[in-house]
Amino acid sequence: MEERTNQEWLDELRGPNKDQAIQDLREILIEGLGYALGDHHRENMDVLIEDFVQEALIKILDNLDSFRGESKLTTWAQKIAVRVAYSEFRRKRWEDVSIEQFIPEDSGTDFTPAILTDPDPTPEQVTTQDKLIQIIIRKVEEELTDRQRKAIYAVMFGEMPLQEVAKQMGTNRNALYKMIYDARKKLRESLLRDGLTPEEVLAAFEIS
Amino acid sequence: MMKINKEVMYKMVRAIASVREEEIGCDDCFEKVDTFVDLELAGKEAGEALPLVKDHLERCQNCREEYEALLTAVRAMSEK
Numbered sequence: 001m002e003e004r005t006n007q008e009w010l011d012e013l014r015g016p017n018k019d020q021a022i023q024d025l026r027e028i029l030i031e032g033l034g035y036a037l038g039d040h041h042r043e044n045m046d047v048l049i050e051d052f053v054q055e056a057l058i059k060i061l062d063n064l065d066s067f068r069g070e071s072k073l074t075t076w077a078q079k080i081a082v083r084v085a086y087s088e089f090r091r092k093r094w095e096d097v098s099i100e101q102f103i104p105e106d107s108g109t110d111f112t113p114a115i116l117t118d119p120d121p122t123p124e125q126v127t128t129q130d131k132l133i134q135i136i137i138r139k140v141e142e143e144l145t146d147r148q149r150k151a152i153y154a155v156m157f158g159e160m161p162l163q164e165v166a167k168q169m170g171t172n173r174n175a176l177y178k179m180i181y182d183a184r185k186k187l188r189e190s191l192l193r194d195g196l197t198p199e200e201v202l203a204a205f206e207i208s
Numbered sequence: 209m210m211k212i213n214k215e216v217m218y219k220m221v222r223a224i225a226s227v228r229e230e231e232i233g234c235d236d237c238f239e240k241v242d243t244f245v246d247l248e249l250a251g252k253e254a255g256e257a258l259p260l261v262k263d264h265l266e267r268c269q270n271c272r273e274e275y276e277a278l279l280t281a282v283r284a285m286s287e288k
Contacts, residue, residue: 032281071242075282079242082277086270133217136224156220161270162234174235177268184227191224198225205218 001027009073013064022057028074029053029081036082040089052088056081087163094164099150102158104137128204136201139190148183151176223267230260237264237271245279249286 001024004012012021033049042048060077067076140149147169154165155176166176188198244261247254255262265272 028285032285035284036277036281038280070240071246074285075242075246075278078281079238079245079274079278082274082281083238086274086277090270129214129217132221136217136221152220156223157216162268163270173270174233177233180223181227181231181233184224187224188227198221201221202218202225205214205221 004073006067006069006073010064010067013061022061025060025074025077026053026057029056029078032074032078033081033085036078037085049085052085053081056084059084090161090163094160097158097160097164099154099158099160099165099168102153102160103150104153132196132201132204135194135196136187136191139187143186143190144183148179148186151180152183155180226267228263231267232260232264234264234268234271237261237268238274241265241271241275241278245275245282248279249283 004021004024009021009025012018013025015021030049030053033052037045037049056077059080063080067073140152144152151165151169154160154168155162162173162176166173169176171179191198191201240258240261244254244258244265247257265275
């Protein structure tokens, strides 16, 4: 396959004989995605990859104007193919999981955390960590909005991908990141008001 | 019922402690991650050139896994 500059790619993908350029780009993306998804084992991976690339190519051709030329065009295009593939994998993996299940049952009043799973903490550590957990959980309960709280529980406790939490909350990944960012800031300020620096709290959880 | 264990709390406290005035979101990261990868593969200091992208990749698991997949793909293709 001939090497192309970004400008050559753009000219050819927009030109009258774009079929060859599209075909060449398709081959690059299929091969690249094969490497990118090397650790994911799925049935009919070849077919899946072709579907991902097909979907990506539509997005790529629709968005050529947004390519700013700061990277290689092939890297930019591969980024879009990777996003398509990962979005689909996450959707499949999490489609039956509701964010509601990550809200602690005792949420609300007098929340008592489950017993710590540290295999061998000292009694002092347990006491300090236990207290701090209660303080932080209380702050989460009292100072965050319902939506912030739901997002924090699903993302941090449930380890759900932002993309899937966002979908269930009727928002998008970027807005959800911002929502959690605001929550983190609020909690940090609240801890500081109580004279607890987050660094101190962190130190109490460091593995000794 | 969620089990609130030490590991989860540590992760949460770390997320709180490390909050910065200036952070970018997933869209801004996606916008630049291809440039980040190309710089890295050219042997340049991508993290110095795009510190907010580097910071976001350290914080956001979704963006990080896509970045790592992209890096793997582009690196493998360039080594052919």
